[in-house]
Amino acid sequence: xxxxxxxxxxxxxxxxxxxxxxxxxxxxxxxAGRRRRGAAAASPAxxxxxxxxxxxxxxxxEQAIVGVHTxxxxxxxxxxxxxxxxxxxxxxVVVGGKAPPPVRLSGDVLGxxxxxxxxxxxxxxxxxxxxxxxxxxAGGIGFREPTVLxxxxxxxxxxxxxxxxxxxxxxRAVLELQQQEQAAAAVQDRMEExxxxxxxxxxxxxxxxFAQELASTGARLAGCRGAAVGFWDAxxxxxxxxxxxxxxxxxxxxTALESEAALAARGPATIVxxxxxxxxxxxxxxxxxxxxxxxxxxxxxxxxxxGTAVGVLAVWHDQPISEAAVHDLEVLAPYAxxxxxxxxxxxxxxxxxxxxxxxxxxxxxxxxxxIAQEAMRFHRYGNGYALLLIDVDxxxxxxxxxxxxxxDEVLKEVARSIQASLREVDFAARYGGEEFAxxxxxxxxxxxxxxxxxxxxxxxxxxxxxxxxxxxxTASIGVACCPECGSDVETLIRAADQALYASKSAGxxxxxAAARRVGVG
Numbered sequence: 001x002x003x004x005x006x007x008x009x010x011x012x013x014x015x016x017x018x019x020x021x022x023x024x025x026x027x028x029x030x031x032a033g034r035r036r037r038g039a040a041a042a043s044p045a046x047x048x049x050x051x052x053x054x055x056x057x058x059x060x061x062e063q064a065i066v067g068v069h070t071x072x073x074x075x076x077x078x079x080x081x082x083x084x085x086x087x088x089x090x091x092x093v094v095v096g097g098k099a100p101p102p103v104r105l106s107g108d109v110l111g112x113x114x115x116x117x118x119x120x121x122x123x124x125x126x127x128x129x130x131x132x133x134x135x136x137x138a139g140g141i142g143f144r145e146p147t148v149l150x151x152x153x154x155x156x157x158x159x160x161x162x163x164x165x166x167x168x169x170x171x172r173a174v175l176e177l178q179q180q181e182q183a184a185a186a187v188q189d190r191m192e193e194x195x196x197x198x199x200x201x202x203x204x205x206x207x208x209x210f211a212q213e214l215a216s217t218g219a220r221l222a223g224c225r226g227a228a229v230g231f232w233d234a235x236x237x238x239x240x241x242x243x244x245x246x247x248x249x250x251x252x253x254x255t256a257l258e259s260e261a262a263l264a265a266r267g268p269a270t271i272v273x274x275x276x277x278x279x280x281x282x283x284x285x286x287x288x289x290x291x292x293x294x295x296x297x298x299x300x301x302x303x304x305x306x307g308t309a310v311g312v313l314a315v316w317h318d319q320p321i322s323e324a325a326v327h328d329l330e331v332l333a334p335y336a337x338x339x340x341x342x343x344x345x346x347x348x349x350x351x352x353x354x355x356x357x358x359x360x361x362x363x364x365x366x367x368x369x370x371i372a373q374e375a376m377r378f379h380r381y382g383n384g385y386a387l388l389l390i391d392v393d394x395x396x397x398x399x400x401x402x403x404x405x406x407x408d409e410v411l412k413e414v415a416r417s418i419q420a421s422l423r424e425v426d427f428a429a430r431y432g433g434e435e436f437a438x439x440x441x442x443x444x445x446x447x448x449x450x451x452x453x454x455x456x457x458x459x460x461x462x463x464x465x466x467x468x469x470x471x472x473x474t475a476s477i478g479v480a481c482c483p484e485c486g487s488d489v490e491t492l493i494r495a496a497d498q499a500l501y502a503s504k505s506a507g508x509x510x511x512x513a514a515a516r517r518v519g520v521g
Contacts, residue, residue, distance in 0.1 A: 062093050064174045065149075068167055069095040072159055074151040076130050079171070082114060082146035089114075089148060100128045110148050114140040119161035119168065125152075137161070139168040147175065169342045176338050207231070207343045211240035214313060214336050219243050221332065222299070222325035224317040228285050230254065231340075232265040232302075232309050239286060240311070246293075247316065252286035259283040260300045261312045268302035268309040270330060274320045285314050297321045301329045303337035310341050356430040358408055359415035367429035367437055374439060375489050378482055386448035386481045388438040389496045390418065390455065393474045393508040395434035406466040410473055417458040421451070445481040445513055452477040452511035460509065476503035480514035 061079070069077035076096040080089035080103070088102045089110050105111030110128075113120050119139035129136050133152035137159060141147040149168050151158075159167075211229040219227035226244025230237040239252045248254075254262050260282050264271045273281060274297050283289050284298045295316035303311040313329060313336065315321065354366040362370070374385045392414055399407040411434065418428050418436055431437040438455070440448055456477055464471040478500025486492040495514035503512040 059178075061174060061178055062095075064171060065093045066095050068149070068151070068171065071167075072151055073153070075132060075154055076152045078150045079141075080110060080148040080150065082148070084146065087111075097130055103128050109138055110150070113138040114146055114148050116140060119164040121158055121161055121164075137164050139164050141168055141172045141175065145175075147172075172342065173335070173338055177335065180334060207340060208240055210340060210343050211311075212243075214340075215241040215243045218313045218315050218329060218332070221328045222315045222317070222321060224315040224321065224325070225295070226317075227313065227315045228261075229303075230261055230265075230285060230312045230314070231344075232311050235266075237262060237265060237312065244316075246289075246291045248283075248285040248289040252288050254283075254286040258287050259285055260298060261285045261314050264300040264302045264314075265309040265312050268304050270299065270301050270326065272299045272321065272326055273297060284316055285312075293318070299326050299329065301326070301333045303333050303340055305334070305337040305341040310337055310344070359412055359430050361415050361419065361436070362427065362429035364429065364432060367427075367431060367439075370427050370429075370439055371489050371493075374441060375482070377441075378487065383442055384444070384482045384484075386438075386440040386443040386445070386451070386479065387492050387496045388440070388448060388452050388455070389431065389478045389493075389500045390414075390436040390438065390452075391476050391500055391504070392434040393476055393504075398471065402466050402469070402471070406471070409466060410464060410471060413462050413464050414459055414473065414475065417462050418455055421455045421458050426451075443481070445479065445484050445516070448479045448481055449511055449513050452479050456509065456511055474509035476500060476508045477511040478503055478514065479511060484516045485514040486517065 065077055065079050068074075074096060076094065078091050078095075078100060079093040081092045082089050082105065087105050089105055090102050091099045094100075103110055105114065108128075109120055109122060109126055117140045119137055122136045122138070125133050126136055126138075129152045132154060134155055135158050136150060136152045138148060138150040139161075141149055149164075149171055151164070158164075211231070215227040215229045218229075219225070226242070226247050228239055228242045228248050230239050235256045237254045239248045239250050239254070242248055242250055256262050256266055260271050260273065261284065263282070276294070276296060276298060284295070284300065296318050297320045298314065298316040299321050300312055300314040302309045303313060313333060315325075315329065354362060356363045371387070374383075377383050378385065392410065395407065395410065398410050411430075414436065415428070415430065418438065422428060422438065423440075425441055427439040427441075429437045429439075438451070440451060443451065456475055459473055459475045462473055464473060478496045478498065480486065480492050480495035480499060482492050485495040499512040499514040503510045506512070
Protein backbone atom coordinates (compact mmCIF):
# COMPACT_ATOMS: atom_id res chain seq x y z
CA UNK A 1 0.00 0.00 0.00
CA UNK A 2 1.32 3.45 -0.91
CA UNK A 3 0.91 6.50 1.26
CA UNK A 4 1.65 9.44 -1.03
CA UNK A 5 1.57 13.21 -0.84
CA UNK A 6 3.10 15.98 1.18
CA UNK A 7 2.55 15.60 4.92
CA UNK A 8 2.17 18.57 7.24
CA UNK A 9 5.10 18.86 9.65
CA UNK A 10 5.68 21.16 12.60
CA UNK A 11 9.21 22.46 12.78
CA UNK A 12 8.85 23.10 16.47
CA UNK A 13 8.93 19.32 17.05
CA UNK A 14 11.59 16.63 17.08
CA UNK A 15 10.69 15.90 13.45
CA UNK A 16 11.79 19.38 12.45
CA UNK A 17 14.99 19.07 14.47
CA UNK A 18 15.77 15.76 12.77
CA UNK A 19 15.24 17.32 9.34
CA UNK A 20 17.50 20.25 10.21
CA UNK A 21 20.14 17.75 11.37
CA UNK A 22 19.89 15.78 8.13
CA UNK A 23 20.27 18.96 6.05
CA UNK A 24 23.33 19.98 8.06
CA UNK A 25 24.74 16.48 7.58
CA UNK A 26 24.17 16.73 3.80
CA UNK A 27 25.82 20.16 3.59
CA UNK A 28 28.68 19.15 5.89
CA UNK A 29 29.28 15.90 4.05
CA UNK A 30 29.21 17.70 0.72
CA UNK A 31 31.79 20.23 1.89
CA ALA A 32 33.95 17.42 3.32
CA GLY A 33 33.72 15.58 0.01
CA ARG A 34 34.95 18.67 -1.81
CA ARG A 35 37.96 18.96 0.50
CA ARG A 36 38.87 15.34 -0.24
CA ARG A 37 38.29 15.59 -3.97
CA GLY A 38 41.93 16.19 -4.81
CA ALA A 39 42.98 13.05 -2.93
CA ALA A 40 39.94 10.96 -3.76
CA ALA A 41 41.69 8.85 -6.38
CA ALA A 42 44.29 7.69 -3.86
CA SER A 43 41.92 7.29 -0.89
CA PRO A 44 39.86 4.18 -0.14
CA ALA A 45 36.08 4.47 -0.22
CA UNK A 46 34.30 4.87 3.15
CA UNK A 47 33.52 1.47 4.61
CA UNK A 48 29.79 2.22 4.91
CA UNK A 49 29.37 3.29 1.29
CA UNK A 50 29.42 1.24 -1.90
CA UNK A 51 29.40 3.71 -4.80
CA UNK A 52 28.30 2.48 -8.21
CA UNK A 53 29.71 3.91 -11.43
CA UNK A 54 29.80 6.59 -12.67
CA UNK A 55 30.25 8.22 -9.24
CA UNK A 56 33.87 7.92 -8.02
CA UNK A 57 34.65 6.87 -4.46
CA UNK A 58 34.73 9.76 -2.01
CA UNK A 59 32.96 12.17 -4.36
CA UNK A 60 30.99 15.08 -2.84
CA UNK A 61 27.76 13.51 -4.07
CA GLU A 62 28.56 10.23 -2.34
CA GLN A 63 29.37 12.09 0.86
CA ALA A 64 26.06 13.96 0.64
CA ILE A 65 24.19 10.64 0.42
CA VAL A 66 26.21 9.41 3.43
CA GLY A 67 24.88 12.49 5.23
CA VAL A 68 21.28 11.56 4.34
CA HIS A 69 21.88 7.94 5.37
CA THR A 70 23.35 8.68 8.78
CA UNK A 71 20.98 11.57 9.47
CA UNK A 72 17.86 9.44 8.95
CA UNK A 73 19.31 6.26 10.50
CA UNK A 74 18.58 4.16 7.42
CA UNK A 75 20.03 0.68 6.83
CA UNK A 76 20.58 1.41 3.14
CA UNK A 77 20.28 4.58 1.08
CA UNK A 78 20.44 4.52 -2.73
CA UNK A 79 20.62 7.25 -5.35
CA UNK A 80 19.31 5.93 -8.68
CA UNK A 81 19.83 7.48 -12.10
CA UNK A 82 17.36 6.66 -14.84
CA UNK A 83 18.31 5.62 -18.34
CA UNK A 84 15.30 6.74 -20.44
CA UNK A 85 16.46 4.55 -23.33
CA UNK A 86 15.62 1.28 -21.57
CA UNK A 87 13.30 2.59 -18.78
CA UNK A 88 15.62 1.34 -16.04
CA UNK A 89 16.92 2.94 -12.84
CA UNK A 90 20.60 2.22 -12.12
CA UNK A 91 22.05 2.69 -8.61
CA UNK A 92 24.88 5.23 -8.81
CA VAL A 93 25.52 5.72 -5.07
CA VAL A 94 24.79 3.08 -2.42
CA VAL A 95 25.38 3.58 1.30
CA GLY A 96 24.92 0.82 3.87
CA GLY A 97 24.91 -2.37 1.79
CA LYS A 98 25.36 -4.02 -1.57
CA ALA A 99 24.07 -2.34 -4.68
CA PRO A 100 20.59 -3.48 -5.73
CA PRO A 101 20.11 -4.65 -9.31
CA PRO A 102 18.75 -2.24 -11.93
CA VAL A 103 14.99 -1.73 -11.65
CA ARG A 104 12.56 -1.40 -14.55
CA LEU A 105 10.43 1.67 -13.85
CA SER A 106 7.20 0.52 -15.48
CA GLY A 107 4.90 -0.68 -12.71
CA ASP A 108 7.44 0.08 -9.96
CA VAL A 109 7.15 2.68 -7.20
CA LEU A 110 10.42 4.23 -8.41
CA GLY A 111 8.67 5.16 -11.65
CA UNK A 112 5.76 6.68 -9.74
CA UNK A 113 8.06 8.74 -7.50
CA UNK A 114 9.99 9.99 -10.53
CA UNK A 115 6.83 10.99 -12.45
CA UNK A 116 5.16 12.72 -9.49
CA UNK A 117 8.33 14.42 -8.23
CA UNK A 118 7.34 13.78 -4.59
CA UNK A 119 8.03 11.23 -1.88
CA UNK A 120 6.06 8.01 -1.41
CA UNK A 121 6.22 5.98 1.80
CA UNK A 122 5.86 2.20 1.46
CA UNK A 123 4.23 0.11 4.16
CA UNK A 124 5.11 -3.05 2.23
CA UNK A 125 8.75 -3.73 1.45
CA UNK A 126 9.53 -3.32 -2.29
CA UNK A 127 11.24 -6.11 -4.18
CA UNK A 128 14.48 -4.15 -4.55
CA UNK A 129 14.87 -3.54 -0.78
CA UNK A 130 17.19 -5.49 1.52
CA UNK A 131 15.71 -8.57 3.19
CA UNK A 132 16.11 -6.97 6.63
CA UNK A 133 14.13 -3.87 5.63
CA UNK A 134 10.71 -3.42 7.24
CA UNK A 135 9.82 -0.23 5.42
CA UNK A 136 11.13 2.15 2.75
CA UNK A 137 10.59 5.59 1.28
CA ALA A 138 11.32 6.87 -2.24
CA GLY A 139 11.34 10.34 -3.75
CA GLY A 140 11.95 11.80 -7.20
CA ILE A 141 14.79 14.33 -7.19
CA GLY A 142 13.59 16.19 -10.28
CA PHE A 143 17.11 16.87 -11.55
CA ARG A 144 17.67 17.47 -15.27
CA GLU A 145 18.97 13.87 -15.41
CA PRO A 146 16.08 11.80 -13.94
CA THR A 147 17.13 10.73 -10.45
CA VAL A 148 15.41 8.96 -7.52
CA LEU A 149 16.48 8.76 -3.86
CA UNK A 150 15.42 5.79 -1.68
CA UNK A 151 16.03 4.85 1.95
CA UNK A 152 15.27 1.57 3.76
CA UNK A 153 14.67 1.09 7.49
CA UNK A 154 14.66 -1.74 10.02
CA UNK A 155 11.44 -0.55 11.64
CA UNK A 156 8.14 0.51 10.11
CA UNK A 157 8.66 4.12 11.27
CA UNK A 158 10.09 6.16 8.39
CA UNK A 159 10.62 9.91 7.92
CA UNK A 160 7.55 11.84 6.87
CA UNK A 161 7.17 12.44 3.13
CA UNK A 162 7.55 16.17 3.89
CA UNK A 163 10.95 15.58 5.53
CA UNK A 164 12.09 13.34 2.70
CA UNK A 165 10.95 15.76 -0.02
CA UNK A 166 12.86 18.59 1.63
CA UNK A 167 16.05 16.56 2.00
CA UNK A 168 15.63 15.38 -1.61
CA UNK A 169 15.55 19.05 -2.61
CA UNK A 170 18.94 19.53 -0.93
CA UNK A 171 20.32 16.45 -2.70
CA ARG A 172 19.05 17.95 -5.95
CA ALA A 173 20.86 21.17 -5.06
CA VAL A 174 24.04 19.14 -4.48
CA LEU A 175 23.65 17.62 -7.95
CA GLU A 176 23.24 21.10 -9.44
CA LEU A 177 26.20 22.38 -7.45
CA GLN A 178 28.41 19.54 -8.61
CA GLN A 179 27.48 20.13 -12.25
CA GLN A 180 28.10 23.85 -11.95
CA GLU A 181 31.49 23.20 -10.36
CA GLN A 182 32.48 21.03 -13.29
CA ALA A 183 31.49 23.82 -15.69
CA ALA A 184 32.96 26.67 -13.63
CA ALA A 185 36.02 25.61 -11.65
CA ALA A 186 36.74 29.25 -10.85
CA VAL A 187 34.11 29.30 -8.09
CA GLN A 188 35.67 26.41 -6.14
CA ASP A 189 37.75 28.72 -3.96
CA ARG A 190 34.56 30.41 -2.79
CA MET A 191 32.68 27.22 -1.94
CA GLU A 192 33.51 27.14 1.77
CA GLU A 193 32.27 30.68 2.23
CA UNK A 194 29.24 29.90 0.11
CA UNK A 195 28.40 26.78 2.11
CA UNK A 196 28.72 28.76 5.35
CA UNK A 197 26.16 31.23 3.98
CA UNK A 198 23.88 28.40 2.87
CA UNK A 199 24.04 26.85 6.35
CA UNK A 200 22.69 30.10 7.74
CA UNK A 201 19.73 29.91 5.40
CA UNK A 202 16.62 28.20 6.81
CA UNK A 203 15.80 24.60 6.08
CA UNK A 204 12.15 25.64 5.63
CA UNK A 205 11.22 25.17 1.97
CA UNK A 206 9.07 28.30 2.00
CA UNK A 207 9.97 30.94 -0.62
CA UNK A 208 9.13 33.96 1.58
CA UNK A 209 11.05 32.69 4.63
CA PHE A 210 13.96 31.82 2.39
CA ALA A 211 13.86 35.30 0.83
CA GLN A 212 14.00 36.89 4.29
CA GLU A 213 17.06 34.87 5.27
CA LEU A 214 18.69 35.57 1.90
CA ALA A 215 18.20 39.32 2.37
CA SER A 216 19.81 39.14 5.83
CA THR A 217 22.65 36.98 4.49
CA GLY A 218 23.25 39.38 1.58
CA ALA A 219 23.44 42.40 3.89
CA ARG A 220 25.92 40.58 6.15
CA LEU A 221 28.14 39.32 3.32
CA ALA A 222 28.32 42.75 1.68
CA GLY A 223 28.54 44.68 4.95
CA CYS A 224 25.61 46.88 3.91
CA ARG A 225 22.96 48.73 5.87
CA GLY A 226 20.05 47.10 4.06
CA ALA A 227 19.01 44.53 1.48
CA ALA A 228 15.95 43.26 -0.34
CA VAL A 229 14.97 40.14 -2.27
CA GLY A 230 12.41 40.29 -5.03
CA PHE A 231 10.71 37.52 -6.98
CA TRP A 232 10.76 38.04 -10.75
CA ASP A 233 8.39 36.58 -13.31
CA ALA A 234 8.77 37.59 -16.97
CA UNK A 235 8.38 41.40 -16.94
CA UNK A 236 7.29 42.00 -13.35
CA UNK A 237 8.78 41.65 -9.90
CA UNK A 238 7.47 41.71 -6.35
CA UNK A 239 9.40 42.54 -3.18
CA UNK A 240 9.41 39.41 -1.00
CA UNK A 241 11.71 40.44 1.88
CA UNK A 242 13.53 43.51 3.19
CA UNK A 243 16.12 43.97 5.91
CA UNK A 244 16.98 47.39 7.29
CA UNK A 245 14.95 50.32 8.60
CA UNK A 246 13.92 51.88 5.28
CA UNK A 247 13.70 51.15 1.57
CA UNK A 248 11.11 49.24 -0.45
CA UNK A 249 8.03 47.75 1.18
CA UNK A 250 7.31 44.03 1.17
CA UNK A 251 4.72 43.35 -1.52
CA UNK A 252 5.70 46.35 -3.67
CA UNK A 253 5.65 45.67 -7.41
CA UNK A 254 8.32 46.76 -9.89
CA THR A 255 8.12 46.39 -13.64
CA ALA A 256 10.43 46.81 -16.62
CA LEU A 257 12.51 50.03 -16.67
CA GLU A 258 11.08 51.21 -13.33
CA SER A 259 14.08 50.37 -11.15
CA GLU A 260 17.64 49.07 -11.05
CA ALA A 261 16.24 45.73 -9.85
CA ALA A 262 14.01 45.44 -12.92
CA LEU A 263 16.93 46.24 -15.24
CA ALA A 264 19.14 43.66 -13.50
CA ALA A 265 16.46 40.98 -13.82
CA ARG A 266 15.75 41.76 -17.48
CA GLY A 267 19.46 41.65 -18.38
CA PRO A 268 20.06 39.49 -16.54
CA ALA A 269 23.19 41.26 -15.31
CA THR A 270 24.58 42.72 -12.11
CA ILE A 271 24.17 46.48 -11.71
CA VAL A 272 26.47 48.44 -9.38
CA UNK A 273 26.02 52.15 -8.58
CA UNK A 274 29.09 53.24 -6.63
CA UNK A 275 27.87 56.83 -6.14
CA UNK A 276 24.18 57.42 -6.75
CA UNK A 277 24.47 61.12 -5.84
CA UNK A 278 26.46 62.06 -8.95
CA UNK A 279 23.64 61.53 -11.42
CA UNK A 280 19.87 61.09 -11.40
CA UNK A 281 19.23 57.53 -10.33
CA UNK A 282 16.41 55.08 -10.79
CA UNK A 283 14.84 53.61 -7.64
CA UNK A 284 16.89 50.71 -6.37
CA UNK A 285 14.01 48.22 -6.19
CA UNK A 286 10.56 49.82 -6.50
CA UNK A 287 9.17 53.27 -7.37
CA UNK A 288 7.42 53.44 -3.99
CA UNK A 289 10.52 52.90 -1.84
CA UNK A 290 11.06 55.43 0.95
CA UNK A 291 14.34 56.44 2.62
CA UNK A 292 15.25 58.16 5.88
CA UNK A 293 18.52 58.96 4.15
CA UNK A 294 19.16 58.12 0.51
CA UNK A 295 21.82 55.38 0.14
CA UNK A 296 25.04 56.48 -1.51
CA UNK A 297 25.67 53.17 -3.25
CA UNK A 298 23.71 50.14 -4.36
CA UNK A 299 24.22 46.80 -6.09
CA UNK A 300 21.62 44.49 -7.59
CA UNK A 301 22.47 40.88 -8.48
CA UNK A 302 20.01 38.82 -10.56
CA UNK A 303 19.14 35.36 -9.24
CA UNK A 304 19.37 33.20 -12.35
CA UNK A 305 18.41 29.52 -12.52
CA UNK A 306 18.49 27.50 -15.74
CA GLY A 307 19.24 30.67 -17.71
CA THR A 308 16.20 32.58 -16.44
CA ALA A 309 15.99 35.27 -13.76
CA VAL A 310 13.75 34.10 -10.91
CA GLY A 311 14.54 36.97 -8.56
CA VAL A 312 16.95 39.72 -7.54
CA LEU A 313 19.11 40.43 -4.51
CA ALA A 314 19.67 44.15 -3.90
CA VAL A 315 21.90 45.76 -1.26
CA TRP A 316 22.49 49.42 -0.38
CA HIS A 317 24.88 51.32 1.87
CA ASP A 318 26.04 54.78 2.95
CA GLN A 319 29.57 54.08 1.65
CA PRO A 320 30.75 52.60 -1.66
CA ILE A 321 30.17 48.86 -1.93
CA SER A 322 33.45 47.03 -2.55
CA GLU A 323 34.15 44.85 -5.56
CA ALA A 324 34.84 41.96 -3.19
CA ALA A 325 31.39 42.36 -1.64
CA VAL A 326 29.73 42.33 -5.07
CA HIS A 327 31.79 39.28 -5.99
CA ASP A 328 30.60 37.47 -2.84
CA LEU A 329 27.00 38.18 -3.78
CA GLU A 330 27.57 36.95 -7.34
CA VAL A 331 29.07 33.71 -5.99
CA LEU A 332 26.10 33.23 -3.71
CA ALA A 333 23.50 34.13 -6.34
CA PRO A 334 23.38 30.94 -8.51
CA TYR A 335 22.89 28.68 -5.49
CA ALA A 336 20.40 31.03 -3.89
CA UNK A 337 18.52 31.10 -7.21
CA UNK A 338 18.40 27.30 -7.34
CA UNK A 339 17.17 27.12 -3.76
CA UNK A 340 14.55 29.79 -4.48
CA UNK A 341 13.41 27.91 -7.58
CA UNK A 342 13.25 24.63 -5.68
CA UNK A 343 11.32 26.28 -2.84
CA UNK A 344 8.86 27.76 -5.31
CA UNK A 345 8.47 24.43 -7.12
CA UNK A 346 8.02 22.64 -3.79
CA UNK A 347 5.32 25.13 -2.79
CA UNK A 348 3.51 24.58 -6.09
CA UNK A 349 3.83 20.83 -5.72
CA UNK A 350 2.44 20.98 -2.18
CA UNK A 351 -0.39 23.21 -3.38
CA UNK A 352 -1.30 20.69 -6.08
CA UNK A 353 -1.00 17.77 -3.67
CA UNK A 354 -3.34 19.33 -1.10
CA UNK A 355 -5.95 21.09 -3.25
CA UNK A 356 -8.73 20.05 -5.60
CA UNK A 357 -7.82 21.08 -9.12
CA UNK A 358 -11.34 22.13 -10.16
CA UNK A 359 -12.54 24.14 -7.15
CA UNK A 360 -9.26 25.17 -5.52
CA UNK A 361 -10.51 23.93 -2.14
CA UNK A 362 -8.57 21.45 -0.03
CA UNK A 363 -8.88 17.88 -1.27
CA UNK A 364 -10.07 14.73 0.53
CA UNK A 365 -6.58 13.76 1.64
CA UNK A 366 -6.05 17.15 3.24
CA UNK A 367 -9.50 16.89 4.87
CA UNK A 368 -8.58 13.55 6.42
CA UNK A 369 -5.38 15.05 7.81
CA UNK A 370 -7.14 18.14 9.18
CA ILE A 371 -10.02 16.35 10.92
CA ALA A 372 -7.50 13.97 12.50
CA GLN A 373 -5.63 17.01 13.83
CA GLU A 374 -8.85 18.49 15.24
CA ALA A 375 -9.70 15.19 16.91
CA MET A 376 -6.23 15.04 18.44
CA ARG A 377 -6.59 18.62 19.66
CA PHE A 378 -9.94 17.74 21.27
CA HIS A 379 -8.58 14.70 23.10
CA ARG A 380 -5.52 16.63 24.29
CA TYR A 381 -7.01 20.04 25.14
CA GLY A 382 -10.78 19.55 25.09
CA ASN A 383 -11.32 21.97 22.17
CA GLY A 384 -14.44 20.95 20.28
CA TYR A 385 -15.21 21.52 16.63
CA ALA A 386 -18.05 21.30 14.11
CA LEU A 387 -18.31 19.31 10.89
CA LEU A 388 -20.65 20.32 8.06
CA LEU A 389 -21.28 18.05 5.06
CA ILE A 390 -22.76 19.91 2.06
CA ASP A 391 -24.32 18.24 -0.97
CA VAL A 392 -25.45 20.06 -4.14
CA ASP A 393 -29.12 19.27 -4.77
CA UNK A 394 -30.02 17.57 -8.06
CA UNK A 395 -26.45 17.92 -9.31
CA UNK A 396 -26.83 15.11 -11.83
CA UNK A 397 -29.50 17.14 -13.66
CA UNK A 398 -26.98 19.90 -14.41
CA UNK A 399 -24.67 17.39 -16.09
CA UNK A 400 -27.47 15.58 -17.91
CA UNK A 401 -29.23 18.73 -19.12
CA UNK A 402 -26.39 21.17 -19.83
CA UNK A 403 -23.26 19.00 -19.95
CA UNK A 404 -20.35 18.35 -17.62
CA UNK A 405 -18.81 21.79 -18.20
CA UNK A 406 -21.94 23.36 -16.75
CA UNK A 407 -21.69 20.95 -13.83
CA ASP A 408 -18.08 22.00 -13.27
CA GLU A 409 -19.11 25.66 -13.23
CA VAL A 410 -21.77 24.88 -10.62
CA LEU A 411 -19.19 23.17 -8.41
CA LYS A 412 -16.80 26.11 -8.70
CA GLU A 413 -19.53 28.60 -7.75
CA VAL A 414 -20.59 26.47 -4.78
CA ALA A 415 -16.97 26.31 -3.63
CA ARG A 416 -16.69 30.11 -3.83
CA SER A 417 -19.92 30.53 -1.85
CA ILE A 418 -18.68 28.17 0.86
CA GLN A 419 -15.27 29.85 1.13
CA ALA A 420 -16.85 33.32 1.27
CA SER A 421 -19.00 32.27 4.24
CA LEU A 422 -16.16 31.08 6.47
CA ARG A 423 -13.88 32.58 9.07
CA GLU A 424 -10.13 32.55 8.52
CA VAL A 425 -9.74 29.64 10.97
CA ASP A 426 -12.38 27.49 9.25
CA PHE A 427 -11.45 24.78 6.75
CA ALA A 428 -13.27 23.86 3.54
CA ALA A 429 -12.66 20.84 1.31
CA ARG A 430 -14.17 19.07 -1.64
CA TYR A 431 -15.22 15.81 0.00
CA GLY A 432 -16.01 13.96 -3.21
CA GLY A 433 -18.12 14.48 -6.33
CA GLU A 434 -20.70 17.17 -5.57
CA GLU A 435 -20.15 16.92 -1.81
CA PHE A 436 -18.16 19.42 0.28
CA ALA A 437 -17.04 19.50 3.91
CA UNK A 438 -16.37 22.31 6.37
CA UNK A 439 -14.50 22.03 9.68
CA UNK A 440 -15.18 24.89 12.10
CA UNK A 441 -12.87 24.82 15.16
CA UNK A 442 -14.31 25.64 18.59
CA UNK A 443 -17.86 25.90 17.24
CA UNK A 444 -20.91 24.51 19.05
CA UNK A 445 -23.95 22.93 17.49
CA UNK A 446 -26.16 26.04 17.41
CA UNK A 447 -23.40 28.22 15.91
CA UNK A 448 -22.61 25.48 13.38
CA UNK A 449 -26.26 25.34 12.27
CA UNK A 450 -26.19 29.13 11.83
CA UNK A 451 -23.01 28.78 9.75
CA UNK A 452 -24.68 26.07 7.65
CA UNK A 453 -27.68 28.29 7.02
CA UNK A 454 -25.41 31.17 5.90
CA UNK A 455 -23.71 28.83 3.45
CA UNK A 456 -27.06 27.45 2.23
CA UNK A 457 -28.45 30.97 1.72
CA UNK A 458 -25.36 32.21 -0.10
CA UNK A 459 -25.43 29.20 -2.45
CA UNK A 460 -29.14 29.71 -3.13
CA UNK A 461 -28.60 33.41 -3.91
CA UNK A 462 -25.67 32.75 -6.25
CA UNK A 463 -26.46 33.67 -9.83
CA UNK A 464 -25.05 31.23 -12.35
CA UNK A 465 -25.81 31.49 -16.05
CA UNK A 466 -24.80 28.84 -18.55
CA UNK A 467 -25.09 29.79 -22.21
CA UNK A 468 -27.66 32.39 -21.27
CA UNK A 469 -29.73 30.03 -19.12
CA UNK A 470 -29.98 30.83 -15.37
CA UNK A 471 -29.18 27.82 -13.18
CA UNK A 472 -30.85 27.57 -9.79
CA UNK A 473 -28.50 26.01 -7.26
CA THR A 474 -29.44 24.78 -3.80
CA ALA A 475 -27.67 22.58 -1.29
CA SER A 476 -28.57 20.30 1.60
CA ILE A 477 -26.40 20.38 4.71
CA GLY A 478 -25.83 18.06 7.65
CA VAL A 479 -24.19 19.37 10.83
CA ALA A 480 -22.50 17.47 13.67
CA CYS A 481 -20.29 18.70 16.52
CA CYS A 482 -17.63 17.22 18.73
CA PRO A 483 -18.29 16.30 21.50
CA GLU A 484 -22.08 16.81 21.36
CA CYS A 485 -22.63 14.32 18.53
CA GLY A 486 -19.52 12.17 18.84
CA SER A 487 -15.95 12.39 20.09
CA ASP A 488 -14.17 10.29 17.46
CA VAL A 489 -13.85 11.08 13.77
CA GLU A 490 -15.75 8.06 12.48
CA THR A 491 -18.76 8.72 14.71
CA LEU A 492 -18.79 12.42 13.87
CA ILE A 493 -18.68 11.87 10.11
CA ARG A 494 -21.44 9.27 10.38
CA ALA A 495 -23.60 11.68 12.39
CA ALA A 496 -23.08 14.53 9.88
CA ASP A 497 -23.84 12.17 7.00
CA GLN A 498 -27.09 11.00 8.63
CA ALA A 499 -28.07 14.65 9.20
CA LEU A 500 -27.34 15.37 5.52
CA TYR A 501 -29.54 12.44 4.50
CA ALA A 502 -32.30 13.85 6.72
CA SER A 503 -32.03 17.21 4.91
CA LYS A 504 -32.37 15.43 1.57
CA SER A 505 -35.33 13.37 2.76
CA ALA A 506 -37.12 16.43 4.14
CA GLY A 507 -37.18 18.20 0.78
CA UNK A 508 -33.58 19.46 0.27
CA UNK A 509 -32.27 23.05 0.52
CA UNK A 510 -32.14 22.92 4.28
CA UNK A 511 -29.81 22.43 7.25
CA UNK A 512 -30.24 19.56 9.72
CA ALA A 513 -28.38 19.11 13.00
CA ALA A 514 -27.35 15.64 14.11
CA ALA A 515 -28.84 14.25 17.30
CA ARG A 516 -26.95 14.95 20.49
CA ARG A 517 -25.54 12.02 22.39
CA VAL A 518 -27.39 11.12 25.55
CA GLY A 519 -25.95 12.97 28.54
CA VAL A 520 -23.97 15.48 26.40
CA GLY A 521 -24.91 19.17 26.07
